[in-house]
Amino acid sequence: MKRLIFSIAIIASIVAMASCAKVSQWNEKQREKVRNEVRNYRQKAYLRNLEEVEFDQFSNDVVDAIEVDYPVYTAFIELPGRGDTVEVYVVSTIVSELHADAHNMRKIYPYRTLVKEGILPPELDRQAQRAFYECFANQVNNTYPSTTAFVNAVLADTTSTSQIAQMQSQCAAGLFDWVVEVDEVVLYD
Numbered sequence: 066m067k068r069l070i071f072s073i074a075i076i077a078s079i080v081a082m083a084s085c086a087k088v089s090q091w092n093e094k095q096r097e098k099v100r101n102e103v104r105n106y107r108q109k110a111y112l113r114n115l116e117e118v119e120f121d122q123f124s125n126d127v128v129d130a131i132e133v134d135y136p137v138y139t140a141f142i143e144l145p146g147r148g149d150t151v152e153v154y155v156v157s158t159i160v161s162e163l164h165a166d167a168h169n170m171r172k173i174y175p176y177r178t179l180v181k182e183g184i185l186p187p188e189l190d191r192q193a194q195r196a197f198y199e200c201f202a203n204q205v206n207n208t209y210p211s212t213t214a215f216v217n218a219v220l221a222d223t224t225s226t227s228q229i230a231q232m233q234s235q236c237a238a239g240l241f242d243w244v245v246e247v248d249e250v251v252l253y254d
Contacts, residue, residue, distance in 0.1 A: 090132075090136070091128075091132050091138045092138075095138045096128050096132070099127075099128045099131060099141075099151070100124045100125070100127075100128055102147075102148070102151050103123075103124040103127050103128065103151065103155060104124065106151075106152065106155045107120065109155070109159075109219075109220055110173055110174075110219045110220065110222060111159050111162075111163070111172065111173050111216075111219060112155075112159075114172055114173065114174075114175050114178070115172075123158065123162075126158050127151075127154050127155055127158045130154050130157070130158060131150075131151070131154050156213075156216060156217070156220065159216050160212050160213050160216050163212055163215075163216060169202075170198045170201050170202050170205070171194075171198055173219060174201075174233070176189070176194055179233065184230070184233045184234060184237055185197060185237055185241070186237075186241055189241075193240070193241070196240055197236050197237060197240055197241075200236035200239065200240060201232060201233055201236045204232040204235070204236065205229075205232065208228065208232065
């Protein structure tokens, strides 16, 4: 008798877990809605430099992380600060992909973009580019206590006179005798 009751309890537990697993899985339409929310962050510094395929993989990673923490889609949708929650997952996913090293600096700040911005001279060979990115990564590592602090600085970076832009200019000037001049326009009311 005890064995029968124990068997029934185990079977009931398995059925309950299986039924919860089926209910808690998001369908493709729900996942697509959240991927579209992630697309709103496409202009963030790290994300705008990703190829479309890389961005699709990134948004899938964000959606997967959200789905793990919010297995019931309606619970996620009804969150009062859902937009903030999505942003936290976007930043967390960026942080998990990044470490401030020369390889990742190239992804965040592509060489072509730095040339357009006048930070680096055109036609640098790979060795010179690598020297710049290593210098820049070392300055980032020495300035920011954690990858999270660096990512927050990247996401908040909106000016050409930011601390990050100054680090880039210092590395460029030190390596290539390249001087970046910033014209400042002062508007008076």
